[in-house]
Every structure is written in structure tokens, then in C-alpha cells.
Amino acid sequence: MKTILGFDSWTEGSPHFERLVPELEKRGYRLILVHIGSWGHDLNRPVEEKIGRLEVRDISYYGRMSFRQILEKEQPAAVLFFSTRALAHQAFNNYCQYLGIPTLHVYHGLVTVQAVDPGTDRPYKLNWIKLLNLVRTRLGKNLTKIWPVYWKSLLDTGAPLSVWLDFVREISAKLQLKNIPAPRAATTTAGCVYAEADVSHMARTYGIPERCIHTVGNPDLLGFGLQEKDLGSWLSFDREKSAEIIYIDTALIEAGVVFANQDAFISHLADTHAALDRQGLHLVVKLHPAHYRTGLPERLKELGIALCGKEEFVHRLQGAQAALVEPSSAAVIPSLLGMPLLLAQYGKLAGQRYGTVLTSYPMSAFVHDLADVGGLLEELRRRMSREDIADWIKTNSGPLPAEDMPTRVVEVIQNLCHEPGSERPRA
Known part of the structure; x- marks a missing residue:
């Protein structure tokens, strides 16, 4: 049985790897996820x-072995990443490139819901206090673990000066949250994206030729319980619409942007709740999973703000008036249902930028003042075009059925393994 190695910084991304295991095993492959959680990203894991069904190993499993020695020991047929922008991932990828091991980068969301095109302004307003706190907490492991490993990978692989300069540019961009093309160390042999909308972004950002980028479908549809028959269903849902507005959060606090702290975010939601209530509308919040370990849900419930869980998300959306969203990949779900999409640009989110996936949706509108929500909804209904919405859904749903996404990804992996000498992008 051939080995496929996955590489990540922690175990939080394990569901993305684990969903591929059954199809890989059918085709004679064993998937092992190697992560660096013990370096500080995911402490106290076994x-x-x-x-x-996924085999998972912390980097400590290999003792004092280097990334190169791990690759030489495991002899993987290919290496799989769900992100290559982290420096540790780039170091691992450097050795893969040097050793001639095929690599695959799979996007783990619909990326262009955010304004992330290279060369554009940062996608979020910086909150410098929060950002500096994040830098302070992460600086130690970067200085003692990650950067030395990255530098060693450049030395071991004989990287030219231009690649060393990539490191400087990357650190500068990370500190400023700027959108720049990824360094060469982040380029993989091939890539997979959920939908056609992300193909050009992966090509421009990671230097992978479009012919090497494959659309594989969106597993988030399954995660939220959205079936193919549900696409566009809001337009014909026979239940009377409630007064609910579903707010979709993307955990901006965790990224050190927009909101200074949890209190600031709670204040934002409380103001939203009050403004909608004055118009006879009812706020329901779909929180990002990252908030469930912070005590935020309990604080919102104390304020009388209703929450919506993942299991009831689609059903609740189908009966709601609209979705009010931050730039989250989950914002695609109400759009695929065909319902009005309100892009938040009020309060702390004033000036917030959104990606082309959301701004191109025919039933979307920016909200600059919450007092205008009722009028915006009336305007969206007046200019609603079922044909335009159907075209958008077809372009952005990705290949269907979504449950075949693992099969499509594994077919790409299998082709990489059968063609180890294939042309590499951007050498």
C-alpha cells in the first residue's frame, strides 16, 4: 500500500483529510497526517x-528527525496540503520539491468570498491592539521553531537569493495583512478548488498553471446539510417566511481584525439586534465554530440574542427573510438557496470588502445603515431575476453531487502518483 502524507499545523483541519481516507483506501493508499501541534499550535495531543479513520502523528513521533528525514523515511507517493501559506508548510513543501515528490494543495473553502486577489488592499480593517497581541503570543514559536526550520529548508535545498527575499516579503505582508502572490515555496504540483470561481485566484496567487487546477465540488454543502434539490429552493419554499434575519459570523476577533475584543463584537451584535427589532425583524446569529470555546454563545443568550446551530442552519435560512453576512465561506449557503444576501458594511464593519463570489450574486446588497434593511429587501425583491440567480448558482456550486468531492480529489492524487516526472509549475 502506497503512503500519502498530509501536513498541517494542528489537528483542527483533520476533517478535511479524514473525508479522503475511504476513497484512498479503496485505491490502495494509506493517508497519514503529520502535524506540528506540539510546537505550540495544538498542545497536549497524543x-x-x-x-x-485518519492516522495522525504529531511531529514528536519522529523524535529529532528533520522534515527531509521524515520524507526520506516515509517515502510518500505524494504530499497533501490544505494550506501552503504557513511557513512550516512551505518548508515541508521545499523539501518535497527538492526530492521530486508530487504535491497537492486543496483549498478548504470557497476563497473568493473574501477580497483576496493579489495586489489589492487588505481584506479587513486592522485592529492593531488585537493584532499585536496575536504577534506577541506567536513570536516565540516562530523564532525558536518555525523560522529556523524554514531557513534550514532554504539552505538544504540551495535556494537562490530571490527565494530568501520571498521570506522577507511574506513576513511583511503577514504583519500588514496585505494580499500578495504567495512565494515560490508555496507552489505545489497541482491544486484543487471547490468551484470554478476560485481557479483564477489559485493560479494568480500560487503560480499553479490553470491546466493543473481541478474543480472538485464543495463539501461544505454536505456539512451544512444542503442537498442538490435545495439549490434555489428559497425562491419556491412553500412555508411562510418568518421575520428572521440570519447573521453569519466569520470569527474576525480570532484573526485580530475589525473588533478589538469580544465585548466589541457583542456590542456590534446587540446594536444589530436592536436596529432590526425596530423594523419588526428578528436577529438570529450563526456563530463561527471558533467562538464555542470562548463563552461567547452564553453571553449572547443572556442578551436575548438567538443562535442558530449547524444542524438547523439550512432549514432556518429557508424560512428567513435574508442573510446578513461577514465575508465567510458559509455565506455561500444562503446564496445557493437563492435568498437575499446583505453584505455588512455598517458600524465596525464600515468599508469591509467582499470577494467577487458574493458581490456578483444577483440578490446581494451592501448594508451601510441598519435602518435601511427593510428598504433594501424590497429593492432586492423588485429586481430579482430567477434566471440570473440560477446562472450564479450553476457557476458557484461546484461540480455536483457534492458527496463525490473526495473521489474527485483522490483521482487527482492518483494521477500525480502515476506521473511523478510531470512538469512542475513555476520552477
Whole structure:
């Protein structure tokens, strides 16, 4: 049985890897996820464990072995990433390139819901206090673990000066949250995206030729319980619409942007709740999973703000008036249902930028003043075009059925393994 290695910074991304295991095993491949959680990203994990059907190893499993030695020991047929922008991931990828191991980068969301095109302004307003606190907490592990490993990978692989300069540019961009093309160390042999909308972004950002980028479908549809029959269903849903507005959060606090702290975000939601209530509308919040370990849900419930869980998300949307969203990949779900999409640009979110996936949706509108929500909804209904919405859904839903996404990804992996000498992008 051939080995496929996955690489990540922690175990939070394990569901993305684990969903591929059954199809890989059918085709004679064993997937092992190697992560660097013990370096500070995911402390106190077992050295070796099973998460579902996925074999998972912390980097400490390999003792004092270097990334190169791990690759030489495991002899993987290919290496799989769900992100290559982190420096540790780039170091691992450097060795893969040097050793001639095929690599695959799979986007783990619909990326262009955010304004992330290279060369554009930062997608979010910086909150410098929060950002500096994040930098302070992460600086130690970067200085003692990640940067030395990255520098060693450049030395071991004989990287030219231009690649060293990539490191300087990358650090500068990370500190300023600027959109710049990824360094060469982030380029993989091939890529997979959920939908056609992200193909050009991956090509421009990661230097992968479009012929090497594959659309594989959106597993988030399954995660939220959205079935193919549900696409566009809001337009014909026979239940009377409630007065609910579903707010979709993307955990901006965790990224050190927009909101200074949890209190600031709670104040934002409380103001939203009050403004909608004055118009006879009812706020319901779909929180990002990252908030469920912070005590935020309990604080919102104390304020009388209703929450919506993942299991009831689609059903609740189908009966709601609209979705009010931050730039979240989950914002695609109400759009695929065909319902009005309100892009938040009020209060702390004033001037917030959104990606082309959301701004191109025919039933979307920016909200600059919450007092205008009722009028915006009337305007969206007046100019609603079922044909335009259907065209948008077709372009942005990705290949269907979504449950075949793992099969499509594994077919790409299998082709990489069968063609180890294939042309590499942007050498």
C-alpha cells in the first residue's frame, strides 16, 4: 500500500483529510497526517492517534528527525496540503520539491468570498491592539521553531537569493495583512478548488498553471446539510417566511481584525439586534465554530440574542427573510438557496470588502445603515431575476453531487502518483 502524507499545523483541519481516507483506501493508499501541534499550535495531543479513520502523528513521533528525514523515511507517493501559506508548510513543501515528490494543495473553502486577489488592499480593517497581541503570543514559536526550520529548508535545498527575499516579503505582508502572490515555496504540483470561481485566484496567487487546477465540488454543502434539490429552493419554499434575519459570523476577533475584543463584537451584535427589532425583524446569529470555546454563545443568550446551530442552519435560512453576512465561506449557503444576501458594511464593519463570489450574486446588497434593511429587501425583491440567480448558482456550486468531492480529489492524487516526472509549475 502506497503512503500519502498530509501536513498541517494542528489537528483542527483533520476533517478535511479524514473525508479522503475511504476513497484512498479503496485505491490502495494509506493517508497519514503529520502535524506540528506540539510546537505550540495544538498542545497536549497524543504523539500518535486515530481521528475517525485518519492516522495522525504529531511531529514528536519522529523524535529529532528533520522534515527531509521524515520524507526520506516515509517515502510518500505524494504530499497533501490544505494550506501552503504557513511557513512550516512551505518548508515541508521545499523539501518535497527538492526530492521530486508530487504535491497537492486543496483549498478548504470557497476563497473568493473574501477580497483576496493579489495586489489589492487588505481584506479587513486592522485592529492593531488585537493584532499585536496575536504577534506577541506567536513570536516565540516562530523564532525558536518555525523560522529556523524554514531557513534550514532554504539552505538544504540551495535556494537562490530571490527565494530568501520571498521570506522577507511574506513576513511583511503577514504583519500588514496585505494580499500578495504567495512565494515560490508555496507552489505545489497541482491544486484543487471547490468551484470554478476560485481557479483564477489559485493560479494568480500560487503560480499553479490553470491546466493543473481541478474543480472538485464543495463539501461544505454536505456539512451544512444542503442537498442538490435545495439549490434555489428559497425562491419556491412553500412555508411562510418568518421575520428572521440570519447573521453569519466569520470569527474576525480570532484573526485580530475589525473588533478589538469580544465585548466589541457583542456590542456590534446587540446594536444589530436592536436596529432590526425596530423594523419588526428578528436577529438570529450563526456563530463561527471558533467562538464555542470562548463563552461567547452564553453571553449572547443572556442578551436575548438567538443562535442558530449547524444542524438547523439550512432549514432556518429557508424560512428567513435574508442573510446578513461577514465575508465567510458559509455565506455561500444562503446564496445557493437563492435568498437575499446583505453584505455588512455598517458600524465596525464600515468599508469591509467582499470577494467577487458574493458581490456578483444577483440578490446581494451592501448594508451601510441598519435602518435601511427593510428598504433594501424590497429593492432586492423588485429586481430579482430567477434566471440570473440560477446562472450564479450553476457557476458557484461546484461540480455536483457534492458527496463525490473526495473521489474527485483522490483521482487527482492518483494521477500525480502515476506521473511523478510531470512538469512542475513555476520552477
